Amino acid sequence: MNSNHARTILHIDLDCFYCQVEQKRLGISPNVPVAVQQWEGLIAINYPARAAGITRHMRVHEAKALCPELQCVHVETIGGDELDTKDRTKQKACLERYRKACIQILAVLHKAAPQAIIEKASIDEVYMDVTTMVEKELRERAQADSCKNPEAGEGGAHDWEAGGSPVDAFAWGSIVLGGGPLDVGSEFERRLSIGANIACRLRGAIREQLGFTCSAGIAANKLLAKVASAMNKPNQQTIVPPRAVDAMMADLPLKKLRNFGGKLGAELSAMGCTTAGQVAAIPHGQLSARFGEERAASIARAVRGYSDEPVQVKELAKSMLAAKSFNATSSPAELDRWMGILAEELAHRLTEDGTAHSRAPRGLTLSYRGSNGDRSKCGPAPRPAKDGYTVEVLKEAGSMLLRKCPDIYPCARLALQANDFYDLPLGDDQGAISRFFTSGATGTRDMVGEGGAPATLAAPKAKKTGPQQASIAQMFKRAAAASSCQAEEPGAPSNQAENAATTPAQPSAQDDALQIAKGSEQASQDGKTSQLVQQALSSQGRQEDSASYPVHDHINDPAHPLQGVATRADVPGHASMEQPPNACTAVDASEHGASVDTQPDCDLASVDIEEQKRIMHEIWMKSRGSASRIGEDDVRNATSAAADRSAKRGAAGSAVKEGAGKQMRISAMFKTPRRT
DNA sequence: ACGGGTGGAACG
DNA sequence: TCGTTCCAC
Numbered sequence: 001m002n003s004n005h006a007r008t009i010l011h012i013d014l015d016c017f018y019c020q021v022e023q024k025r026l027g028i029s030p031n032v033p034v035a036v037q038q039w040e041g042l043i044a045i046n047y048p049a050r051a052a053g054i055t056r057h058m059r060v061h062e063a064k065a066l067c068p069e070l071q072c073v074h075v076e077t078i079g080g081d082e083l084d085t086k087d088r089t090k091q092k093a094c095l096e097r098y099r100k101a102c103i104q105i106l107a108v109l110h111k112a113a114p115q116a117i118i119e120k121a122s123i124d125e126v127y128m129d130v131t132t133m134v135e136k137e138l139r140e141r142a143q144a145d146s147c148k149n150p151e152a153g154e155g156g157a158h159d160w161e162a163g164g165s166p167v168d169a170f171a172w173g174s175i176v177l178g179g180g181p182l183d184v185g186s187e188f189e190r191r192l193s194i195g196a197n198i199a200c201r202l203r204g205a206i207r208e209q210l211g212f213t214c215s216a217g218i219a220a221n222k223l224l225a226k227v228a229s230a231m232n233k234p235n236q237q238t239i240v241p242p243r244a245v246d247a248m249m250a251d252l253p254l255k256k257l258r259n260f261g262g263k264l265g266a267e268l269s270a271m272g273c274t275t276a277g278q279v280a281a282i283p284h285g286q287l288s289a290r291f292g293e294e295r296a297a298s299i300a301r302a303v304r305g306y307s308d309e310p311v312q313v314k315e316l317a318k319s320m321l322a323a324k325s326f327n328a329t330s331s332p333a334e335l336d337r338w339m340g341i342l343a344e345e346l347a348h349r350l351t352e353d354g355t356a357h358s359r360a361p362r363g364l365t366l367s368y369r370g371s372n373g374d375r376s377k378c379g380p381a382p383r384p385a386k387d388g389y390t391v392e393v394l395k396e397a398g399s400m401l402l403r404k405c406p407d408i409y410p411c412a413r414l415a416l417q418a419n420d421f422y423d424l425p426l427g428d429d430q431g432a433i434s435r436f437f438t439s440g441a442t443g444t445r446d447m448v449g450e451g452g453a454p455a456t457l458a459a460p461k462a463k464k465t466g467p468q469q470a471s472i473a474q475m476f477k478r479a480a481a482a483s484s485c486q487a488e489e490p491g492a493p494s495n496q497a498e499n500a501a502t503t504p505a506q507p508s509a510q511d512d513a514l515q516i517a518k519g520s521e522q523a524s525q526d527g528k529t530s531q532l533v534q535q536a537l538s539s540q541g542r543q544e545d546s547a548s549y550p551v552h553d554h555i556n557d558p559a560h561p562l563q564g565v566a567t568r569a570d571v572p573g574h575a576s577m578e579q580p581p582n583a584c585t586a587v588d589a590s591e592h593g594a595s596v597d598t599q600p601d602c603d604l605a606s607v608d609i610e611e612q613k614r615i616m617h618e619i620w621m622k623s624r625g626s627a628s629r630i631g632e633d634d635v636r637n638a639t640s641a642a643a644d645r646s647a648k649r650g651a652a653g654s655a656v657k658e659g660a661g662k663q664m665r666i667s668a669m670f671k672t673p674r675r676t
Numbered sequence: 677a678c679g680g681g682t683g684g685a686a687c688g
Numbered sequence: 689t690c691g692t693t694c695c696a697c
Contacts, residue, residue: 038679059677075680093680122682122697262696314683323680365692376692415680 005188005242008195009311010128011217011225012202014105015234017124018044020212021101022073033070035063039088043075047234079341092324092341096349098123104210112205113198119311125229127222128202129311134194171196174218174237177228178244189241192218199237223307224248227256245305250277257302264299276303316357316421322346323415325369330409339402342416343395350418351388360384361418364394366401369413377401381418 014020018036023046028034033049035042042058052067060072077091102123109118109126115136117129169181174196176182182189199216206212216237217228224245228238240248252275254260254268260276271290273279279287280303288296301307322345324338354360360383367376379401382393398416402408 039677041677041679043679057677088679095680259696264696317681318683319681321681325679367692374693378691413679417681 005220006131006191007129007220008131008134008191009219009222009225010130010195010199010202011121011219011222011229012109012126012128012199012214013216013229013233014124014212014214016044016046017101017212018075018098019046019049019073021097024211025097026073028071033067035060035070035072036075037072037086038075038093039086042072078345089326092322092338092345094322094345095123101210101212105206105212108205108209109202112202116198117311117313120314125226127225127311130195130198131191133198134191137194138190168193168197171218171239172200174200174239175232176239176241176244177231177248178241182239182241186241188220192220192239192241196237196239203235203237221305221307222309222311223258223302224305226258227252230256249280249303249305250275252276254279259302268299276305279303316359317353318421319417319419320346320349320353320361321365321415321417322349323367323413325413328410328412330411335402335408335411335414336399338414339398339416340391340395342414343398344391346416346418347389347391347394350384350394354384354388354424358424359421360424362420362422363418364397364401365415365417365419366398366405367413367415367417368402368405368408368411370405370408370411372407374413375405375407376415377404379404381420384424 019034022028022036023030023034030046031048033052033054034046035049035054036044037060040060042054042056042060042063045054045056045063049063049067049070052070054063054066054070058066063070063072074086075093075095076097077086078094079092080087080090102120106118106120106126109116109128113128113130113133115130115133119127119129121127169184170176171182171193182193184190184193195218199218203214203216206214213235215229215233215235217225217231217240218237219225219228219240220242224240227248228240231238254265254274254276257276260268267290268279271282273282279299284296284300287299290296291299322342324342326338329335350361361381363378364381365376365378367374379397382389382397385393394416
């Protein structure tokens with residue numbers, strides 16, 4: 001169970017990320033010592049500066065004394081009169097630059113490894129489950145070998161080290177724990193070798209396309225991969241073969257283990273343990289007496305390097321907060337000013353997030369450090385206007401919460417947090433949609449899962465966060481990534497120029513191919529998702545939007561399922577361009593392994609139109625990226641999520657007939673469009 | 677010289 | 689179940 005070495009997991013960790021971002025932005029060469037400061041303290045130090053003895057939390061003046069040529073870059077700040085001062089009493093720090101860079105990195109990874117499961121673990125690290133990629137590679141390799149050497153046949157020995165084989169005992173310069181090269185005769189080590197090859201390529205892609213270096217760990221689970229990636233930095237990668245685990249854990253300092261850095265670590269060290277191995281030596285009875293059975297078991301597993309925690313897609317943040325600490329004040333005006341700054345930042349971020357992901361928060365929480373310590377108060381978030389949030393509306397909502405906090409003065413910290421996101425409707429035209437969907441009120445419990453009590457929602461209420469919600473978001477993202485892989489061909493319109501203006505030149509010469517790659521990648525990140533998603537959003541019919549989105553419009557793309565749907569027909573100067581939707585009709589999903597429900601002639605009014613449209617768009621985009629990637633699961637996920645949401649929205653929707661609250665089934669009909 | 681964010685578990 | 693607090697990174 002835990003000796004499931006069949007998974008291949010990567011942990012990729014950017015090397016002193018904040019420094020790299022600033023160095024790139026300012027064009028500072030990699031070998032000059034750089035630190036990122038927040039007010040007078042240092043929060044990130046690059047490797048040349050570390051070599052000079054500079055550490056985290058040092059004061060700027062201390063560091064400069066140690067290393068006079070140190071370049072200190074201050075984190076971005078907002079508030080005040082845009083003064084770029086380091087006066088922490090006027091401004092607040094904000095991490096937007098790093099969030100943006102993080103999105104770029106994720107986009108590169110998605111593009112380079114569309115089949116991997118990618119989990120954003122923090123602003124500068126990801127986990128990736130590349131098992132399916134590895135297994136595909138193994139199969140292809142075996143096949144290639146048996147073609148070349150038919151006599152080998154089944155069970156015959158493959159020459160894993162044959163030229164060009166992705167199975168390399170030395171794994172492309174990786175550091176292999178446990179001594180010696182990988183044993184390519186062992187299946188597990190072969191898997192790791194291929195995993196290392198993937199890691200190597202991914203790191204190369206990040207480096208080439210964005211100029212960032214990172215380190216990686218390659219192992220059979222997340223825990224080991226994370227430990228490994230930290231072992232050799234910067235710009236290196238480390239493999240943990242199963243045979244090396246015991247020795248590695250034996251004297252691994254406890255604090256290097258995730259979850260053991262805080263209270264738990266302290267408690268264990270009070271019991272005399274400083275390494276994982278020492279904890280592993282504690283009799284189980286003693287451990288469970290102290291921590292309880294369940295917790296003891298998980299501790300026991302972790303310190304032995306066992307973990308079966310899955311890599312989970314975490315694309316979208318679940319909450320968003322802006323915070324500021326300051327010297328305690330009892331002045332309402334002062335708090336009001338900070339509230340304004342927090343609202344400004346949050347409004348900006350929420351608006352970007354909203355246009356990119358078509359969602360808005362249901363809740364707003366105000367946290368504060370007042371006379372009774374840390375407290376918080378929550379309430380409903382205001383609804384966004386058509387084009388996002390204004391500072392005023394958020395500030396007002398925050399101030400309202402603040403008034404409910406009697407113990408706030410004197411106050412030394414304020415934080416405004418948006419949470420509990422819901423999806424905004426995408427808009428519209430039933431007619432066009434209906435041509436591509438069939439639906440029925442058949443209860444398909446097996447597809448949809450349990451529950452499904454229709455929630456009433458006049459305003460978007462009722463949260464039912466579940467795996468299905470996540471899977472739909474994930475699909476959307478993947479679809480966007482997939483489409484951006486091949487959306488643009490040379491000569492096709494792209495936002496290249498814009499990209500060139502906002503991205504600092506790479507040190508090396510950039511050829512057209514790179515530019516184009518960057519252009520299309522830009523399209524899928526940056527909080528703007530892909531142009532295609534953007535176009536879907538633009539179908540809300542807002543004039544400025546439809547007008548300002550890129551040329552590559554679905555109305556000109558005969559294969560696009562939204563073609564003919566609410567478009568520039570609304571825009572003055574554009575005659576109605578409604579055209580009969582062609583193609584996307586009948587070729588069914590079964591061709592791609594998806595289940596199809598052919599219920600003819602059903603009442604579309606019973607189905608949430610937004611969901612249909614959304615799903616169809618996703619599926620289309622996905623099929624556009626690669627039809628073969630649309631599997632039964634995808635359709636099932638999309639379908640059940642859609643039904644789920646339809647049920648939720650249904651009660652509020654006007655065009656809903658009774659029974660619509662029940663689960664329903666939506667089947668996607670699509671045809672793989674041909675790109676020309 | 678622990679500030680600014682995140683996510684999640686625990687708790688009443 | 690909700691709102692709030694605590695914790696870990």
